[in-house]
Amino acid sequence: MPFNEELVASLRAALAANPDNPHLHKHLGDILMAGEDLLGAEQEYRLALKLSPQDLGIKLALAEAFLKQEKHSASLVLVEDLLAEPNPSAQAHLLSAHLMARKGDIGRATHHYLKAREIQPGLQDPDLESRIPFFEPPDPPQSQVPELPAPPGIDLSQLSFFQLAAESELERVPAQSFPEEPGFLPLEKPDLGFADVGGMSQVKEEIELKIIHPLKHPELYAAYGKSAGGGILMYGPPGCGKTHLARATAGEVNASFLAVGINDILDMWMGQSERNLHQIFEQARASTPCVLFFDEVDALGASRSDMRQSAGRHLINQFLLELDGIQARNEGVLILAATNAPWHLDPAFRRPGRFDRILFVPPPDQESREAILKLILSGKPTEGIDYTTLAKKSEGLSGADLKALVDRAVEMRLREAIKSGSPAPLRQKDLLQALKQTRSTVQEWLTSARNYALYANQSGFYDDVLHYLKL
Ligand SMILES: Nc1ncnc2c1ncn2[C@@H]1O[C@H](COP(=O)(O)OP(=O)(O)OP(=O)(O)O)[C@@H](O)[C@H]1O
Ligand SMILES: [Mg+2]
Numbered sequence: 001m002p003f004n005e006e007l008v009a010s011l012r013a014a015l016a017a018n019p020d021n022p023h024l025h026k027h028l029g030d031i032l033m034a035g036e037d038l039l040g041a042e043q044e045y046r047l048a049l050k051l052s053p054q055d056l057g058i059k060l061a062l063a064e065a066f067l068k069q070e071k072h073s074a075s076l077v078l079v080e081d082l083l084a085e086p087n088p089s090a091q092a093h094l095l096s097a098h099l100m101a102r103k104g105d106i107g108r109a110t111h112h113y114l115k116a117r118e119i120q121p122g123l124q125d126p127d128l129e130s131r132i133p134f135f136e137p138p139d140p141p142q143s144q145v146p147e148l149p150a151p152p153g154i155d156l157s158q159l160s161f162f163q164l165a166a167e168s169e170l171e172r173v174p175a176q177s178f179p180e181e182p183g184f185l186p187l188e189k190p191d192l193g194f195a196d197v198g199g200m201s202q203v204k205e206e207i208e209l210k211i212i213h214p215l216k217h218p219e220l221y222a223a224y225g226k227s228a229g230g231g232i233l234m235y236g237p238p239g240c241g242k243t244h245l246a247r248a249t250a251g252e253v254n255a256s257f258l259a260v261g262i263n264d265i266l267d268m269w270m271g272q273s274e275r276n277l278h279q280i281f282e283q284a285r286a287s288t289p290c291v292l293f294f295d296e297v298d299a300l301g302a303s304r305s306d307m308r309q310s311a312g313r314h315l316i317n318q319f320l321l322e323l324d325g326i327q328a329r330n331e332g333v334l335i336l337a338a339t340n341a342p343w344h345l346d347p348a349f350r351r352p353g354r355f356d357r358i359l360f361v362p363p364p365d366q367e368s369r370e371a372i373l374k375l376i377l378s379g380k381p382t383e384g385i386d387y388t389t390l391a392k393k394s395e396g397l398s399g400a401d402l403k404a405l406v407d408r409a410v411e412m413r414l415r416e417a418i419k420s421g422s423p424a425p426l427r428q429k430d431l432l433q434a435l436k437q438t439r440s441t442v443q444e445w446l447t448s449a450r451n452y453a454l455y456a457n458q459s460g461f462y463d464d465v466l467h468y469l470k471l
Helices: 005-017 022-034 038-051 056-068 072-083 090-103 106-119 126-131 156-172 201-216 218-223 242-252 262-266 273-285 298-307 309-324 366-377 387-393 399-420 428-436 443-455 463-468
Strands: 231-235 256-260 290-294 333-339 355-360
Touching: 005 022, 022 038, 022 056, 038 056, 056 072, 056 090, 072 090, 090 106, 090 126, 106 126, 201 218, 201 231, 201 242, 201 333, 201 355, 231 242, 242 256, 242 290, 242 333, 256 262, 256 273, 262 273, 262 298, 273 290, 273 309, 273 333, 298 309, 355 463, 366 387, 366 399, 387 428, 399 428, 443 463
Parallel strands: 231 333, 231 355, 256 290, 290 333
Antiparallel strands: none
């Protein structure tokens, strides 16, 4: 339906005379929708629905307008309403299938799509099918099925919305969401090394042994029949240096650094997630030596509960496949991952060859805090700082907290410097004062971890946490 300005103008005029006519609002909405004025359409449908709250056609149209604007929850509310009716239409099921597919619930998406096709034989939605991995129609191939006229009771004008939606949806997918070749994540070359990481000696040691040495001396490892592979997973409270250390690891071995957040994988169209993940691994394999760092890796697994079983399962399987390096060898790819929520992690991640080293990264101890403070303050003008005392008094603060503390002290000093007109170095007094105003951001995490460690410590997973908490 081409956008018809004249028609819109005349409908608006008609509406000005009859503002309470739901059909006019609906009609105008349809035309705006066809002209891709989605927000305009939404507004008209809303008005229409207000005037005629039980009209299923309006509800359906509004749900469609929401979907096209990616207002998924709003759309879902209406679709659930529509499906609760005695005989839901094919369109309601189709819309539901679209929403479920975007949510990653492939099972339900398939169910609703099949339902829609049962009600309306011949119905086909290639866009939807492309979002349902491995979708196989139970019928004979659709090309052999003649197009059937819509059964009575189905408003054909609505059908055209769906076809329109399917087409425009394809167009609206941003090109970079479908990476065809490696190289869609920014590749970093960190210029920091282990020397820039205070404390954390145990984690550093493990990284050395498990991934740096094999990289530097592959022949030694080969001689013992030990393949490099496998990754290290770090877990612990926020701000205690997991990301910092991962970046420093790359710098330490002069490798590239690829940081992958869950959004790089998931925040795209469902069904593409596995491919995105594969592309990321491919990018790492093409940029060796490379540290491939998965931040918040639990989200890959946690997505199962949030987004329903099947899609998350596919993604985890893909991840495991890539980790196992069956499809392509991961030589020269060092895999690190971090999480704040190890309890959400899929146990399959922990098998040998995958994340077979799982390390607790605790809040820094006194010695580490001293090292971190020195690092943070190096390069800043200071005078008479007693690092040992500061480290003693900052028990419970994370690296990030210490950074915040120093920032605060610098700010206070700056304010004074502006008043007096002359810059002055940071003093112990400033830092102690800032310390008073700095709260630990690790306590909440430690409280949850304590519960898991006490009550869900399968195979001693949280022994390090128990040890840290002296339990
Ligand atoms: N051991 C450390 N040495 C030096 N700086 C540190 C250290 N730990 C933390 N920091 C500082 O604190 C900041 C926050 O740390 P980082 O982002 O690595 O924490 P994280 O453990 O990854 O936290 P989250 O779990 O919230 O992702 C870093 O940018 C760094 O400046
Ligand atoms: Mg981090």
